[in-house]
Amino acid sequence: MSSSTKARRPSSLFRNLSAKLASIPMVLTALVVFVGGTAWTVVYSFTSSKLLPKANFVGLDQYERLWSTRRWLISIENLAVYGFFSMIFTLVIGFTLAALLDRKIRGEDVFRTIFLYPFALSFVVTGLAWQWILNPDLGVQSVVRGMGWESFTFNPLNDPDIVIYGILIAGLWQGTGLIMCIMLAGLRGIDQEIWKAARVDGIGTVKTYVRIIIPMMRPVFITALVLIASGIIKIYDLVVAQTNGGPGISSEVPAKYVINYMFRAQNLGQGFAASTMMLLSVVIILIPWAYLEFGGKKRG
Amino acid sequence: MKTFSKLLGSAALLGASVAHAGELEVTHWWTSGGEAAAVSEFAKAFDATGNTWVDGAIAGSGGTARPIIISRILGGDPMGATQLNHGRQAEELIEAGLMTDLTELAEAEGWTDLVNPPALLDACTYEGRIYCVPVNIHSWQWIWLSHDAFAQIDTPVPSNWNEFAAAAPKLEEAGIVPLAMGQQGWQQNGAFGVMTIAIAGLDAWRKVVVDKDADAARGPEYAAVFEAAVDARNFASNSNVQDWNLATNMVITGKAGAQIMGDWAQGEFQMAGQVAGEDYTCLPGLGVNEILDTGGDAFYFPVIDDEETKKAQMALASTLISPEVQVAFNLKKGSLPVRGDVDLSAANDCMQKGLDILDAGGIMPSGDMNLTADTQTQIEDLMAEFWTSDMSATDAQERYADIIASAD
Structure with a gap:
C-alpha cells in the first residue's frame, strides 16, 4: 500500500500546479468581483448616474452633496457612536463572561449555550424582538411600571436622542456570545503551568488576567476585533428591522443611506459616492493597523 | 396534407399555451x-x-x-x-x-x-x-375625521382645517390624539403636500413643484404652510404608530380625531364596516381648497x-x-x-x-409626475426629520427651498 502511494506521488511541480488550478476560481472572483466591482463603483461615483449607470462625469459633485446632506452626517455620527460602544462593550463583556466561565464553574455548558444562543438568530429577528422588548406599552417599561414603579420611563426607540443606544443594546445582545466563545477558546489555549507559576509568585487572579493572560491572547483579540469591526461597518438589517431609521432620520446608518439612494431614490451616483466613503473609512482604519501589525517587524 | 400540417401547428400552439397558458x-x-x-x-x-x-x-x-x-x-x-x-x-x-x-x-x-x-x-x-x-x-388631499372622537368632546365634526385646529386642544384634554400620523417619511411628506395645497394654494405650489422656483419656496405662502405643519406636528406628537393603516385604525376606533391621508384610507373604513357621513367624514383639500391631485x-x-x-x-x-x-x-x-x-x-x-x-375640473398633476424619485427622497428625509424633531418652521423652510433649488 504505502509503496504504491510512494510510487505515484506527484512531482512537486504538479502538486503546485493543482493547488494553483484549484485557487484560480477564487483568484478570479477576487479580482473581477471584488477589485473590479470596487473600481467600477468608485469610477461611477464621479458621474451623475441616476437609475442606470451612465458615464457622465461631474467631478466631485456627488461628494459635495453627500457631505452637505444632514441624513448622511447623522448616519456617520450614529455609526461612530454605535461603533465605539459596540467595540468596547463587546470586548469587555465577552472577555468577562469567558473569564467567568473559565473559572470551572458548574453548568458551564448550559451558560455557554445561553450566551451563544442569540447569535443563532438573524439580525432581523433580533431587531423585531428588541423592538417589542423596548416598546413602552409591551416591554421593559410596562413590566417595571406593572411592578409598582409608575414613573419609570425607558423608551429609547421613540426618543431621537438615544435611539442608537436602543439599537446598541440589541446588537450587543446578539454579538457578545460569539466573542465570548472566541475568548473562551483563547483562554483554554493558555498553558495551565502559567496559572501555577502566577500562583507561586503570589499574583492575584485579576492581575494575572490583566497583566499576563490578556497580552498572551493578542491573536485572539485581533480576531475578535476584526469580527466586531466588520459587523459595525456593515450594520444595516438590525436598524431596518428595529427602527427603520426612525424616529425621523435619527437612527440612520451609512449602509442604509447607500441602499436607499441607489434603489429607492434611483440615484446611483449618490449611492456610489456614499459607498466609496464607507470603503475609504475602512481603508483609513485598516492600512495603519496592517502596517503596524505586519510591516514594522518581521515575525518568523 | 395542408390541413394536417395546420392541425399539427394548432396542436403545437395548444400544447405551448397549455404549458404556460x-x-x-x-x-x-x-x-x-x-x-x-x-x-x-x-x-x-x-x-x-x-x-x-x-x-x-x-x-x-x-x-x-x-x-x-x-x-x-x-x-x-x-x-x-x-x-x-x-x-x-x-x-x-x-x-x-x-x-x-x-x-x-x-x-x-x-x-x-x-x-x-x-x-x-x-x-x-x-x-x-x-x-x-x-x-x-x-388623490392625497383628504382628511378623515372620526365622528366618535368628536362626540366624546361634544364638538360638531369640523368642516375644515381651521375648525379642526381649534378643536385639537380639547381632543388632547380628553386623551385623544388629535392627529394620527404614521411615523414614516412618505406619510409625513404626503400630509405636508396636502397642507401646501390647502394653505398656500395651487399657484404657489405650481411655482415650487413644477417650475422648481426656490424663491417661491422661501416666500410667505410657504412660510404659512410650515407654521401649520408645526401645529400638525404638535397634534400628532402622541401618535406612535408606523404604518398608515394602523394610523387609520386609530381614527376608526376613535383613538384619534383625524388623519391626513390619501383616499386609499377609504378602503380601511369600508373593511371596518363604517359608513361615510355617519361614522366618519372626509374633507377633500382639508375643507379649505377643494383640489385633488391625479x-x-x-x-x-x-x-x-x-x-x-x-x-x-x-x-x-x-x-x-x-x-x-x-x-x-x-x-x-x-x-x-x-x-x-x-x-x-x-x-x-x-x-x-x-x-x-x-x-368640476378641480384637478392638479401629482408630485410624482413632476419630481424625480431623488428629489422626493430628499424631501421625505427632511420631512421625517422635521416631524420627529423640534426643527423650527423657518429652518425647515430654508432647507426645503435648498432641495427645490437643486432639483432637476
Whole structure:
C-alpha cells in the first residue's frame, strides 16, 4: 500500500500546479468581483448616474452633496457612536463572561449555550424582538411600571436622542456570545503551568488576567476585533428591522443611506459616492493597523 | 396534407399555451385589507379571459416594493406586469427599452378619448408612445375625521382645517390624539403636500413643484404652510404608530380625531364596516381648497421575448381598463376610475365628493409626475426629520427651498 502511494506521488511541480488550478476560481472572483466591482463603483461615483449607470462625469459633485446632506452626517455620527460602544462593550463583556466561565464553574455548558444562543438568530429577528422588548406599552417599561414603579420611563426607540443606544443594546445582545466563545477558546489555549507559576509568585487572579493572560491572547483579540469591526461597518438589517431609521432620520446608518439612494431614490451616483466613503473609512482604519501589525517587524 | 400540417401547428400552439397558458406574474404592493380585496377583482377578471394571474404581492409600501421590482427588471428577471406609480419613476426603464409599448392597443381601444383626466395618460406617454395602463386615480388631499372622537368632546365634526385646529386642544384634554400620523417619511411628506395645497394654494405650489422656483419656496405662502405643519406636528406628537393603516385604525376606533391621508384610507373604513357621513367624514383639500391631485397607480409591462406572454400582457392591459373591472376594482379600493364613462352610482359619499370635484375640473398633476424619485427622497428625509424633531418652521423652510433649488 504505502509503496504504491510512494510510487505515484506527484512531482512537486504538479502538486503546485493543482493547488494553483484549484485557487484560480477564487483568484478570479477576487479580482473581477471584488477589485473590479470596487473600481467600477468608485469610477461611477464621479458621474451623475441616476437609475442606470451612465458615464457622465461631474467631478466631485456627488461628494459635495453627500457631505452637505444632514441624513448622511447623522448616519456617520450614529455609526461612530454605535461603533465605539459596540467595540468596547463587546470586548469587555465577552472577555468577562469567558473569564467567568473559565473559572470551572458548574453548568458551564448550559451558560455557554445561553450566551451563544442569540447569535443563532438573524439580525432581523433580533431587531423585531428588541423592538417589542423596548416598546413602552409591551416591554421593559410596562413590566417595571406593572411592578409598582409608575414613573419609570425607558423608551429609547421613540426618543431621537438615544435611539442608537436602543439599537446598541440589541446588537450587543446578539454579538457578545460569539466573542465570548472566541475568548473562551483563547483562554483554554493558555498553558495551565502559567496559572501555577502566577500562583507561586503570589499574583492575584485579576492581575494575572490583566497583566499576563490578556497580552498572551493578542491573536485572539485581533480576531475578535476584526469580527466586531466588520459587523459595525456593515450594520444595516438590525436598524431596518428595529427602527427603520426612525424616529425621523435619527437612527440612520451609512449602509442604509447607500441602499436607499441607489434603489429607492434611483440615484446611483449618490449611492456610489456614499459607498466609496464607507470603503475609504475602512481603508483609513485598516492600512495603519496592517502596517503596524505586519510591516514594522518581521515575525518568523 | 395542408390541413394536417395546420392541425399539427394548432396542436403545437395548444400544447405551448397549455404549458404556460398566458401565465403572468403580476407584482404590486397592495397588501392591506382593502387593497387586497380590490386587487383580487383584477385577478378574477383576468382569470376569466382564460389566462392565469400569478400574484406577486410585495409587502411594505411602494418604497420597499419599487426597488425590488426595478432590480428584477434590470437584472433580467422581469415579471409579466407590475404596478408602479406613473410619472417619472419608470422614465429611465422606458428609455432603456425595457418596457413594452402599448400604443397599438391604446389606439385600437381609443384610450385617449376614454381616460379622464387626460393627464393620466400623458404620464404614461413617453415621446409620443404609451407605456402603461392607468388603473385608478388616487388623490392625497383628504382628511378623515372620526365622528366618535368628536362626540366624546361634544364638538360638531369640523368642516375644515381651521375648525379642526381649534378643536385639537380639547381632543388632547380628553386623551385623544388629535392627529394620527404614521411615523414614516412618505406619510409625513404626503400630509405636508396636502397642507401646501390647502394653505398656500395651487399657484404657489405650481411655482415650487413644477417650475422648481426656490424663491417661491422661501416666500410667505410657504412660510404659512410650515407654521401649520408645526401645529400638525404638535397634534400628532402622541401618535406612535408606523404604518398608515394602523394610523387609520386609530381614527376608526376613535383613538384619534383625524388623519391626513390619501383616499386609499377609504378602503380601511369600508373593511371596518363604517359608513361615510355617519361614522366618519372626509374633507377633500382639508375643507379649505377643494383640489385633488391625479396621481394614481398604473401597470407597466416589462418586455418579455415570448409570444404567449406578450399576448397575455395585452389581454391584461385591456382587462384592467375595461369598464366593468374599473368599477369593481375602484369601489373596493376607494379610488376613482380612470374613465369618465362608467356608472358609479354605487359609490359612497366620499367617492361622490371626489367625482364631483373631478367633474368640476378641480384637478392638479401629482408630485410624482413632476419630481424625480431623488428629489422626493430628499424631501421625505427632511420631512421625517422635521416631524420627529423640534426643527423650527423657518429652518425647515430654508432647507426645503435648498432641495427645490437643486432639483432637476
